[in-house]
Amino acid sequence: xxxxxxxxxxxxxxxxxxxxxxxxxxxxxxxxxxxxxxxxxxxxxxxxxxxxxxxxxxxxxxxxxxxxxxxxxxxxxxxxxxxxxxxxxxxxxxxxxxxxxxxxxxxxxxx
Amino acid sequence: xxxxxxxxxxxxxxxxxxxxxxxxxxxxxxxxxxxxxxxxxxxxxxxxxxxxxxxxxxxxxxxxxxxxxxxxxxxxxxxxxxxxxxxxxxxxxxxxxxxxxxxxxxxxxxxxxxx
Numbered sequence: 501x502x503x504x505x506x507x508x509x510x511x512x513x514x515x516x517x518x519x520x521x522x523x524x525x526x527x528x529x530x531x532x533x534x535x536x537x538x539x540x541x542x543x544x545x546x547x548x549x550x551x552x553x554x555x556x557x558x559x560x561x562x563x564x565x566x567x568x569x570x571x572x573x574x575x576x577x578x579x580x581x582x583x584x585x586x587x588x589x590x591x592x593x594x595x596x597x598x599x600x601x602x603x604x605x606x607x608x609x610x611x
Numbered sequence: 612x613x614x615x616x617x618x619x620x621x622x623x624x625x626x627x628x629x630x631x632x633x634x635x636x637x638x639x640x641x642x643x644x645x646x647x648x649x650x651x652x653x654x655x656x657x658x659x660x661x662x663x664x665x666x667x668x669x670x671x672x673x674x675x676x677x678x679x680x681x682x683x684x685x686x687x688x689x690x691x692x693x694x695x696x697x698x699x700x701x702x703x704x705x706x707x708x709x710x711x712x713x714x715x716x717x718x719x720x721x722x723x724x725x726x
Contacts, residue, residue, distance in 0.1 A: 532712050543701055543717035592712050597642050597705060599715055603653040
């Protein structure tokens with residue numbers, strides 16, 4: 501079993517839709533949960549960074565962590581064509597700085 | 612804002628050459644990382660460093676070495692480039708957290724082609 505599972509997509513939605521992106525993981529030692537956005541030919545950009553279970557909101561973005569189910573989600577409200585990118589989930593253990601990444605979900609938002 | 616700068620966006624080299632990829636960060640971060648990113652495989656950690664002159668192997672260190680002579684600069688070296696090292700190389704840095712981990716911030720990558 502892979503340590504992190506993420507659907508590669510592409511996920512195609514119309515502008516204005518609510519987008520749900522998800523990752524599952526198997527390592528119960530993961531304590532830090534991140535979402536990165538990566539545009540074509542650019543590096544990953546940190547979007548959300550959370551610790552422990554629960555929700556965190558930042559503008560149109562909401563990150564949700566369910567440690568009991570080993571499942572994290574990123575919700576994008578009122579999606580825009582500029583949100584078209586690859587979204588990577590990432591995980592870290594406490595005290596150990598190594599990131600474990602999902603393979604990314606490609607999102608396409610059409611006008 | 613954190614700025615991680617990779618010296619080249621695109622690089623073409625020949626098999627057997629020694630290749631240097633440079634990365635500089637301007638936020639006084641203790642931790643620096645080198646990844647490669649390949650389609651279907653995601654980001655894989657090559658080497659990382661917690662401090663000047665310190666280095667640790669990541670998941671795929673074979674064929675690579677690193678150098679960290681100054682806190683702000685972390686270099687990745689391909690000792691003898693091979694075609695299977697054609698990839699996107701990403702540098703990242705993070706603050707050494709006190710009691711908590713800090714997120715990593717990435718540069719824009721170097722797309723390296725080995726012919």
